[in-house]
Amino acid sequence: xxxxxxxxxxxxxxKMASGDLAEKIGISxxxxxxxxxxxxxxxxFSTLEAICKALDCQPGDILEFREQD
Amino acid sequence: xxNGEKSIGLSKFCxxxxxxxxxxxxxxxxxxxxxxxxxxxADLIGKKVFFLYTIYSGSIPATVLLVSLYRxxxxxxxxxxxxxxxxxxxxxxxxxxxxxxxxCFISAxxxxxxxxxxxxxxxxxxxxxxxxxxxxxxxxxxxxxxxTI
Numbered sequence: 001x002x003x004x005x006x007x008x009x010x011x012x013x014x015k016m017a018s019g020d021l022a023e024k025i026g027i028s029x030x031x032x033x034x035x036x037x038x039x040x041x042x043x044x045f046s047t048l049e050a051i052c053k054a055l056d057c058q059p060g061d062i063l064e065f066r067e068q069d
Numbered sequence: 070x071x072n073g074e075k076s077i078g079l080s081k082f083c084x085x086x087x088x089x090x091x092x093x094x095x096x097x098x099x100x101x102x103x104x105x106x107x108x109x110x111a112d113l114i115g116k117k118v119f120f121l122y123t124i125y126s127g128s129i130p131a132t133v134l135l136v137s138l139y140r141x142x143x144x145x146x147x148x149x150x151x152x153x154x155x156x157x158x159x160x161x162x163x164x165x166x167x168x169x170x171x172x173c174f175i176s177a178x179x180x181x182x183x184x185x186x187x188x189x190x191x192x193x194x195x196x197x198x199x200x201x202x203x204x205x206x207x208x209x210x211x212x213x214x215x216x217t218i
Contacts (some may be wrong), residue, residue, distance in 0.1 A: 031218045041216040 004064040005043075007051070008036050014055050025050035077146045084139045091131055098124045116179050123176040123183065127169055134165035151207040159201035166194030 011021060022032045025047065034040050048059055050061075055061075094101065102120040105111050137158040144155055173187035 027218060035214060035218050039216060040218050041213045043218055049218050 002066050002068050004066050005035055005038050005040065005062065006064055007032075007062055009064050010055050010061050011036075014057075016055060021051070021054055024054040074146070078183055081139065081142050081146075084135055085143065088132075088135045088139075091099045091128060091135065094124065095128050113180065117177045119176070123172060125170045130165035130168035130172070133164050134169075137161040137165070151204060151211045153208055156201060156208055159197060159204055163194045163197030163201055166190050168196055170194060 003018055012022065016066070018032055018036070022029045025032075027047065035043065043063075051057075051062060052059060085140070098121055099117075099202060102117050102124070105120070106117060141155055141158040141162070142151070144152065144158075149155070170187045170190035173183045176183040177187060
């Protein structure tokens with residue numbers, strides 16, 4: 001998929017552990033893992049909002065559009 | 070009080086009843102055909118073997134259809150409705166109906182009324198195919214919904 005989820009990069013920059021982020025945004029670690037590994041088909045605005053709040057970042061820091069080869 | 074569980078139970082019972090009927094027909098086919106030919110037109114005399122071919126070859130897709138139908142109902146009873154396995158069962162049901170239709174259509178060469186059974190089976194196969202397409206789409210939507218975080 002040409003939409004890349006850079007959640008792990010932002011988490012590493014903020015030194016945030018998966019368990020802590022999952023708890024802060026109110027989703028399970030399994031779902032957070034789906035997001036981090038790019039297996040997710042879609043993301044709710046409410047989830048994106050919670051992630052941006054918890055990591056103090058912009059949606060553009062989390063999601064990136066990359067042209068497919 | 071009538072509910073979904075009882076409804077599935079009734080459907081399963083009907084499938085089992087049809088399975089028993091199929092077994093009964095398979096075992097008593099020679100007598101059934103002889104009895105039918107005794108009461109039928111004279112030009113059917115000597116065609117007993119053709120009727121037996123139709124019945125026994127038709128029993129194969131009928132068995133596949135009934136087994137698939139029973140398994141489909143079993144999964145629905147477990148609450149597993151929109152899963153890939155059910156799409157496979159529906160596909161088998163549809164193709165079994167088409168296979169039955171083909172057998173009946175060929176059988177119409179020696180006994181014309183088989184054509185009505187062929188048309189009914191083909192129509193059932195078509196309905197099964199449409200339901201299969203709906204289920205396949207529903208499975209995709211369910212997958213997408215599960216992967217929406």
